Amino acid sequence: MRGERRRQAQVRYDDAAEVLVDAGLVDVDYVAAQLGTTFASAQEAARAVVDAGDVSPHPLFEAQWIGRRRSWQRLGQHPALWYLSERRRRNRIAPHPLFDPRIVFAAYPEARHHPYGALSYWLSVTGPGAALPTRILPKKVSWGTYRAAAIGAAVEWREEVVRERPELVGPAPALPATLGTSPAVTVVMATQDEGPLVHETVASLQGQTFTDWHLVAVDRGSLDDTAAVLQGMAAFDDRITLVRESRCGHARALNVALEHSTAEHVAFLPLGREWLPGMLGEMLAHAHESGASAVLAGVGSVGRSRVELLAGRPVDLATALVRRAAIKDVGGFDETLGGSVERDLLLRLTRDHEPLAIDVPVLKRPDPAAPGFGDDWDSVVLESQLVDWDAAAARRHSEDLVSHVLPLGTEPRRTVEWLGSVPREGSELILVGVRLRRAHHVLAASIAAVISGARFVSVPASVSTSAATNIGIARAAGATVVLVRPEAMPPRQPIAERLADVVRGGEVAVAQPLVVDLDGVILSAGARFATANPQPDLFLAGLPTSDAVRIGPCEVAAPASPLVALRTDTAVALRGLRGRFHSVLAETDLGLRARQAGRGRSVVVPDAVITSRTAYAAADALIGAMTSLRASALTPPPDRAAELLVGAGLEVTDQRNRRVTVDPEDRSAPSALVPELVVRAIEGIHESPPRLRWAVDIAAPAAQRGDRWGDTYFARSLAEALERRGQHVAIDRRDARDRDSRDLDDVLLVLRGLDRVTPRPGLLNVEWIISHPDMITPDEVAAFDLVYAASTSWSERVSREWGTPVEPLLQCTDTRWFHPDRAEPDTGPALLFVGNSRGVYRYAVRSAFAVGADLTLHGNDWTEFVERDQIASGGVANQEVGVLYASAGVVLNDHHLDMRRDSFASNRLFDAAACGARILSDRIDGLEETFSGLALPFDNEHELARLVQPPYDAFPDNEARRRIAMRIMAEHSFDKRAETLIDDAVRHLLDRR
Incomplete structure (x- = not known):
């Protein structure tokens, strides 16, 4: 039976290799670069790929890029085979x-039908x-150019991270018989x-030539599958606990x-590290x-004596073997x-x-002191203490260049996002990778x-992370350096030059x-220090961004941000980020030191x-970093928070301390008291x-996903009109x-779209129903203090039927644009439509193409319904849409079915009418009364075909259109709606009091 299973597995193994070759996804040179060998044929390289597991068959295929859900792992397939199938x-x-x-599909439509997909x-x-x-x-960039770069990157990865150096291993003493x-x-x-690091790390332990070991893995409450993977490996290896x-x-x-240990000796193996096969045997001998x-083993900069440790050499317990009794005698690790x-x-x-210092490699990494390695790196690459700051200070830095320094995290997608977002003119991006896995290293x-x-x-x-940042600072060519931590997402708008101007x-x-x-709420506007709490x-955490904008640029005690900008000479003079801060509060310490040094x-x-992407800091990291910050005895400037908050309409009424703890259920767990302001709105x-x-x-989602929603544009224009008042x-x-x-x-104003929102107790709750009337229920309307609807007829009907007053308040336009x-x-354009498809072949667009009209279409998500060459663009900036409306022969408009039935006039109608445009729309009540002939209805394609023909006699x-447009601007602007909202809100709040 076992022989039969082995035979079937070999058949699948050979079939898999053949499929890869047939698909053209085996690049022999690229596979050879990753594995450090040569192959006689593509079939041989394909078998090596299937056998090796974490090896990419082709420079344009990377398993880490095709999604988080590792379906191929559940199926036991190689990811390339899963992709092809x-x-x-x-x-x-x-x-x-x-x-x-x-x-590819746009250029080669036939590629959709290829048996192995677009890449093949x-x-x-x-x-x-x-x-x-x-x-x-x-x-x-040509495919050949990138292929050469990918092969070179794979060779470098193997040389720097994987290559073993057996020629440096001295003879080890023999192990005793017992x-x-x-x-x-x-x-x-x-x-x-x-x-993702569990399998490779534990596999390096299971691959030891000395096998009498016991692994005790303590999982610190992982939120991913770390514990599950370890549990699965323990089920097949009773040496794992x-x-x-x-x-x-x-x-x-x-x-x-x-x-939980019982052995005489203890070794330490962090996830992400890999031992050479003889490590335990040699160290034990x-x-x-x-x-x-x-x-203490290792070569290069790792500290292997007390003198070296006291001098600041980096510590690497993965290269140590210690007697358990000795650890017990000194009390173990200091948890404070x-x-x-x-x-x-x-x-x-x-x-x-x-300690006994032995000069042999035990980890799968190169020897930085070996010939041919240190010449190219000098001592910059290993730890912050070894950065040659004098050499960095002597470098010439360009005033026209801003250097971004980004230590890489564990996610390749984040690296690629930054690579694609930093402006090429006047900027450089220095990526610092620390013991990256193959996929991430080669991609970066x-x-x-x-x-x-x-x-x-x-x-x-x-x-x-701080040490990696210092390595990048020492290599910066720009006179301004932007320090970026991995959790910082690329900004939606370039900000480096703005920050550089401030520090120049x-x-x-x-x-x-x-x-x-990720929700768009302020996480940090810098660090503040209370007088009685170090x-x-x-600052401003938890408040909306509008409060910070009202305060404006201001001095803070120190930065508290995963991205900061400073002059490169300042960063070098301060010797970069201090190693005692792994990442959290490193920038805060830097800002305090800069102030103390007179910078x-x-x-x-x-x-x-x-x-x-994350909260500012996990509790354990924050508590440790605050301990280090306290020990530095740096004096922060006086706290200006109360003064600054007045600019946002807030006043400080009290200060209190908030307990930050590693374990809220355990009062003895490490904790710290953090100062917190108690504020209220100025009446x-x-x-x-x-x-x-x-x-x-x-209802729009946060960040870039919601930027193109019409609700977002509408809310911005309304907010600006309110603020002008x-x-x-x-x-x-x-x-x-x-x-x-x-x-x-004071007021919660819900612009009712797709989401039903629960009123906030204590506030004046106002709902303005601007779309989707089918989703509104009587109990929802009854829960609000004031309700408006963008339809006169619907407002009158539901007020009568539901017994709750609903005031008509039509949509409007931003007269600036x-x-x-x-x-x-x-x-x-002769005929124009600006709008996204919303996942349907919209009535107006479908009708226009059906009659062969010369339609200019701008918007997203249309390729499912029309040919790509029929789409003028994926969208137009809201400030520029008015130019198209004012110049068009005819502007097309349509509504959701329920908006059409209940006569909710869309925002597009008011925008186009304010530009004096001719508008064709599906039929709703009130078009003539509101738009005075600028907006005409069409009930079928024949009417549309007649009305879009010049000279537009209808x-x-x-x-006349200009006069009507001026009336629309006067009666239906955001400023006019803001007046109504403010007057009604003030009246209701005064009545309530």
Whole structure:
């Protein structure tokens, strides 16, 4: 039976290799570069790919790029085979960031029917000179150029990260015939949210030539599949024990693992590290021969003696073997320290006994001191203490260049996003990779190689984010440097030049943007320090971004941001980020040191905004970093928070402390008290004119996903009109509607679209129904204090039927962008439609194409319904749409079915009418009364065909249309609607009091 299964497996193995070859997805040179060997044929290389697992068969295929859901793992397939077999989904999957199947299908429609998909087809019909089908690169790059870069990157990865150096291994003493305990070594591992690293790391342990070991892996409450993967491996190897703990500090997890150990010696294996096969055997042999309490191995900069440790050499416990009794004697790891717990343990261990230092490699990494390696890297690549700051200070820096330094996180997509977002003119991007996995390393290095202004620096040793940042600072060529942590998302609008302008004057040392979370709520506007509490607080955290904009650029005690800008000479003079801060509060410490050194102050720039993918810091990391910040004894400037908040219409009523703890259920868990301001809104209703705080709630999602929604444009114009009348307005997209700071507002104005919103107790709750009347129910309307609807007839009917007053308030237009002077009439497209498809073949567009009209179509998501050459663009900036409306022969419009039935006139009607455009729309009540002949209905295609023909006799002439447009602007502007809303809100609030 077993033989039969082996035979079937071999058949599948051979079939898999043949499929890869047939699909043209085996690049022999690329596979050879990754595996460090040569192949006689494509079939041989394909078999090696299937056998190796984590090896890419082709430079334009990368498993890490085709989605988070690893379906091939569940099926036991190689990812390339899974991709080739997924015919239904494959055409929608990009197998690589530089290969977009949509571009291929546009150029080669027949590629949709290729048995192996767009990539295989494209490779079969193009050559090395063909431009890569991608939108990421700023200019065209040939396939041959990128292929050479990818092969070079794979060779470098193998040389720097994987290559073993057996010629450097000295002879090890023989192991004694009997060892003191069995198992002889307990291997300790602390894990948290690192599931993808489990298999490779544990496999390097299972591959040891010495097999009498016991692995104790303590999972620190992982939110991903880390614990599940370890549990699965433990089910097949009884030498593995998984211990589950709640979220806790790294030192606590290591101590828990030590409590479960029974062996005489202890070794430490962090996830993401891999031992050479002889590591445990050689280390144990040295330990028994010498009797040393600690054996420290490794070459290059790793500290292997007490003198080296005290001098600041980096500590790497993955290269250590320690007697368990010695660890017990010194009390284990110090759980009160936020960082450097490994260094602290070794310093206590070596206080009385010098460790045995052996100069042999035990990790799968190169020797930085070996010939041919250190010449190119000098000492910059390993740890912040080894950066040659004097050499960095001597470098010439260009005033015309802004250098971005980005240490890479674990997600390749984030790296590619930054590669595609940094402006090429006047900017450079330095990517610093720390012991990256193959996929991430090759992607970063190869794409950076073909993008002007991008550089990739690989660090084969395990160093902190701060140390990696310092390595990038030392290589910066620009006079301004922007330091970026991996959690910072690329800004939607370029902000580097804006921040650079702030720090160029000399009075400002560090500038940070406004930091928001994924919901669009402020995460940090810098750090503030209370007089009675040395811990930092995040200024403006939890408030809407509009409050920061009202305050404007301002001085803060120090930055608290995953992205900061400063002069490169300042960063070099301060010796970069301090190693005691792994990442959290590193920028805060930098800003305080800059101020103390007389380099200038720290400033937050609220019109520059970035989004952080994560909360500012996990509790354990924050507590440790605050301990280090306290120990630095830096003096922050006086707190100006109360003064600044007045500019946002807020006043401070009290200060309190908030407890941050690793485990809220355990009072003995590490914790810290963080200062927190208690604020309230300054009452403005009795001012002249009255001033209120408004929260405008819309259904659009946060960030770039919701930027193109019509609700977003509508809310922005309304907010600006309200603010021109002295109001304070925050726009909350659906993700931010539960922010706690809404309690500081006076009015909640819901622009009712797709989402039903629950009124906020204590506020004046106002609902303006501008679309989707079918979704409105009587109980929803009854829950609000004031209700408006963008339809006169519907308002009258539901008021009568439901017994709740609903006031008519039609949609409107922004007269700054929509007016008849935007363009000369009839100088633009003959027939125009501007709008997204919304997933349906819209009535107006379908009718226009059915009659053969010369329609100019702008909008997203139309390719499912019309040919690509029938789409003029994917969208037009809202400020420029008025130019098209004013110049068009006829503007087309239509409505959702329920809006048409209940006569909810769309915003497009008011925009086009304000431009004096001729408008054809589906029929709704009130067109003539509101638009005076500018908007005519059409009931079928024949009417449409007649009405779109010049000379447009059914419409008023140019002069009459201009007069009507001026009336529309006067009666149906956002400013007019803002007056109504303010008057009604003030009246109701005064009546309530």
